[in-house]
Amino acid sequence: MTKHTMRLSLLAVLSISSLIVGVAYAQNQDDAEKLLEQANQHLISGEYKVAIKIYDDILEITPNNISTLQMKGIAQSNLDEHTGSLKQFFKVLQYKSDDIISLVGLGVGFGNLGEYRESITYFEKALAEEPDSVVINNYWDFANAVITKYPYTPTEKPKDPRYSWAAPIPEWIRPVAGWWSAGDISDAEFKSAMEFLLDNKIIQIPPTEMQSQPEKQIPQWVRDNAGMWADRQVADDMFLVAIHHLVEQRVLSILVEPTKSQEDLDYEFYLFERYLRDISNNISKEKRYIEYPNPSRDVIKKFLRDYVKWNLEAATTASTTFPSPTYVLEDGVYIVNYKVFINDQPTNLPLDHVSTLGNSFSFWTGQDLTVNDLPARIEFVVTNQKHEANVWVTWVVRDLCSDELQKKAERAGIEPCKPDQILGHAHLGKGIVEVTLGDYNCDGSFQLYDVKSVESIMTHELGHSIGLQHSDNPTNIMYPTIDQSYAYCLLS
Numbered sequence: 240m241t242k243h244t245m246r247l248s249l250l251a252v253l254s255i256s257s258l259i260v261g262v263a264y265a266q267n268q269d270d271a272e273k274l275l276e277q278a279n280q281h282l283i284s285g286e287y288k289v290a291i292k293i294y295d296d297i298l299e300i301t302p303n304n305i306s307t308l309q310m311k312g313i314a315q316s317n318l319d320e321h322t323g324s325l326k327q328f329f330k331v332l333q334y335k336s337d338d339i340i341s342l343v344g345l346g347v348g349f350g351n352l353g354e355y356r357e358s359i360t361y362f363e364k365a366l367a368e369e370p371d372s373v374v375i376n377n378y379w380d381f382a383n384a385v386i387t388k389y390p391y392t393p394t395e396k397p398k399d400p401r402y403s404w405a406a407p408i409p410e411w412i413r414p415v416a417g418w419w420s421a422g423d424i425s426d427a428e429f430k431s432a433m434e435f436l437l438d439n440k441i442i443q444i445p446p447t448e449m450q451s452q453p454e455k456q457i458p459q460w461v462r463d464n465a466g467m468w469a470d471r472q473v474a475d476d477m478f479l480v481a482i483h484h485l486v487e488q489r490v491l492s493i494l495v496e497p498t499k500s501q502e503d504l505d506y507e508f509y510l511f512e513r514y515l516r517d518i519s520n521n522i523s524k525e526k527r528y529i530e531y532p533n534p535s536r537d538v539i540k541k542f543l544r545d546y547v548k549w550n551l552e553a554a555t556t557a558s559t560t561f562p563s564p565t566y567v568l569e570d571g572v573y574i575v576n577y578k579v580f581i582n583d584q585p586t587n588l589p590l591d592h593v594s595t596l597g598n599s600f601s602f603w604t605g606q607d608l609t610v611n612d613l614p615a616r617i618e619f620v621v622t623n624q625k626h627e628a629n630v631w632v633t634w635v636v637r638d639l640c641s642d643e644l645q646k647k648a649e650r651a652g653i654e655p656c657k658p659d660q661i662l663g664h665a666h667l668g669k670g671i672v673e674v675t676l677g678d679y680n681c682d683g684s685f686q687l688y689d690v691k692s693v694e695s696i697m698t699h700e701l702g703h704s705i706g707l708q709h710s711d712n713p714t715n716i717m718y719p720t721i722d723q724s725y726a727y728c729l730l731s
């Protein structure tokens with residue numbers, strides 16, 4: 240995904256930002272790039288308003304600069320300026336219809352307004368590009384869960400008069416669309432029927448920004464739209480929106496590819512703004528209950544409020560006060576028995592880390608270990624009695640030290656983090672295991688790690704708690720740093 244390019248550009252930010260303090264006006268492309276780096280630095284420090292001022296300066300010089308629009312969209316989203324944020328991402332898509340950050344950004348933005356169905360169409364467009372992305376799949380899961388939990392009336396989109404059709408669309412198309420939606424006829428059969436309609440101008444769609452590469456998968460919302468139109472649940476133009484998407488994605492090939500003029504772009508943007516205004520009106524009229532797609536902020540708010548609950552360190556003085564694990568020698572093998580107390584997960588955390596803890600247990604149970612030169616096996620038993628537990632697992636929030644972060648700091652001339660502040664920490668042999676749930680390094684706001692990262696952190700910490708030291712081997716789970724990835728951050 241765009242993961243790596245984005246990371247690299249953020250690295251570049253840190254490397255030269257110190258040289259360009261105090262640039263007031265940008266005259267050319269070079270200045271624009273320097274300003275962008277400066278603004279991004281503010282963004283990852285969480286100074287969104289300062290960053291936005293600079294993004295606006297850049298957009299004065301290069302109004303369609305894609306990275307600037309993306310970053311401004313992210314900054315506005317983090318400030319809860321959802322409609323503003325949506326406009327930036329929409330502009331990017333006008334020029335680059337397969338831009339992943341903007342597709343996900345639109346999905347998140349519509350989710351933040353409670354327009355979950357619209358949100359899903361964007362997540363599905365993004366998934367068609369990056370089916371394995373953890374971030375996009377997390378958002379897609381969210382949108383599908385919330386839409387069944389809180390039914391709502393979707394805001395109708397303003398009609399785009401540039402969709403036109405010989406009224407009515409020939410009746411024979413309806414069953415074709417229905418069969419295709421249900422999977423009863425092949426994509427190829429459906430395509431040739433649609434291409435016939437387009438080439439003969441029986442249906443017409445607005446000018447289109449064609450994507451350079453054909454899409455690999457047809458998103459579900461396109462099939463659903465076709466199916467709903469076949470059943471007369473939605474109007475003709477909703478069907479054409481789906482066809483339009485297939486043309487844009489080069490799933491359908493048409494004889495004459497219409498190109499967009501500046502007027503077309505302006506008109507599209509005008510329609511989009513009207514749509515956003517209608518949504519805002521509906522939100523206040525309906526008193527719509529909205530659940531935000533990215534739970535990170537809720538988690539950190541509640542976490543900080545109940546800080547004492549997770550900060551088990553305060554409750555005890557030292558690991559020496561913990562009972563030592565028991566062991567037996569069976570046929571020349573030490574069986575070491577650990578009793579583990581697991582603190583509750585912070586509330587509103589949709590990722591289930593308590594069950595992945597089971598994977599960390601199995602990992603260590605499956606390792607060949609030695610104690611006093613004899614083979615040893617570790618067994619874990621979960622207990623809800625703190626006093627008898629050898630290990631307490633709890634959840635914390637702090638900046639992890641990764642190789643990447645160290646390099647960034649070095650380039651910026653800041654003192655690098657130390658690898659042992661790293662993954663939270665565990666007292667050797669027994670005591671408290673602190674598992675880090677997220678940090679502020681992705682986009683300046685607190686962002687949760689994905690389940691896999693937290694599992695690696697847990698396994699590492701549990702390794703310490705059974706007495707293992709760090710390893711020099713970067714592929715070993717006991718290596719002192721980890722390159723974490725995020726569950727919801729758009730820049731990951």
Ligand SMILES: [Zn+2]
Pocket residue numbers: 661662699703709719
């Ligand atoms: Zn460690």
